[in-house]
Amino acid sequence: MRRTALLRCWNEESTIIACLMSIENVFTDIVIIYSDITDSSLQLIEKYCKGRNNIIVERYPYHVYPALHSIYKIGDFDINNSLAAYYNFGMDICKKIGGTICKIDCDQVxxxxxxxxxxADIEANMLSTPNRGYRSGLWGINSFVHNNILMVVGDEKINGIGDHYILSGDILKYHQSPFYEIPQYTQEISTLNYHNMPCWFHFRRKIQKVNNLIGTEFTLERYVNDAIEVLHLDDDLIDIFEKNIRPLLIKSESKYCNVVFS
Structure with missing residues (x-):
């Protein structure tokens, strides 16, 4: 069964190669879409793709407003400039490949x-009852690096529950909300149980929150200075990071390869 990863890339030169290394053995096909890149991400992707014929790289031909941009709340924008249109552009490419589709973020390893x-879980369900749509939710560690210290977002240590998933094919279309892109399903689906294991570590460059329909962005420095929660990783997460994540950061020569935990 074919497995397609959909990556949307914007200035992620510090993690893009480690991200690709971390998924290359899992997926039969990788689709990378990009827009508004101003760092070396595209050059790194092009170098990585040499000799790999299972990776499609496509430029989205419009500027894309990021999540929480005020223009979404105002509503006065061309739909082509929205995150929803950008995501649908990538999903349409994935749907032509067939098989399962998984949304991957380039700032996650x-x-x-x-x-x-x-x-294994979703594919077993697809084989046993092939006429249904399936969604398998994923979650990971909501982490970031500040002053070379790897930390977690204290009041939200995991992320991805709402918008990270494996889909059993062409069952989703994105629509734009005042804050984010919203997935809407085009047929009845079964949502599989979340498993008790993280799928990634996040390397966030800012902290975004929506409370009472108000979207707020924090710089990492402001978030760390204002935080009242514990931000350090526990021993179990450190073990997972050292076993699975750091080797890829080192191999990809990421600026995060020498992070510490306190």
């Missing part, structure tokens, strides 16, 4: 074993 486990 993945745990191969966890992804294989998630795919």
């Amino acid at each position: 993945y745990i191969e074993e966890s992804l294989f486990f998630q795919f």
Whole structure:
């Protein structure tokens, strides 16, 4: 069964190669779409793709407003400039390939074993009852690096529950909300249980929150200075990071390869 990863890339030169390395053994096909890149991400992707014929790289021909941009709340924008249109552009490419589709973020580095486990679950259901649509939710560690210290978002240590998933094919279309792109399903689906294992570590460059329909962005420095929650990783997460994530950061020569935990 074919497995397609959909990556949307914007200035992610510090993690894009580690991200690709972390998923390359899991997926039969990788689709990378990009827009508005101003760093070396595209050059790194092009170098990585040499000799790999299972990776499609496509430029989205419009500027894309990021999540929480005020223009979404105002509503006065060309739909082509929305995150929803950008995501649908990538999904349309994935749907032509067939098989399952998984949304991947380029600022996250993945745990191969966890992804294989998630795919085994959804594929077993697809084989047993092939006429239904399936969604398998994924989650990971909501982490970031500040002053070379790897930390977690204290009041939201995991992320991905709402918008990271494996889909059993062409069952989803995105629509734009005042804050984010919203997935809407085009047929009845079964949502599979979340498994008790993280699928990634996130390398966030800012912290975004929506409370009472108000979207707020924090710089990492402001978030760390204002935080009242514990931000350090526990021993179990450190072990997972050292086993699965750091080797890829080192191999890809990421600026995060020498992070510490306190």
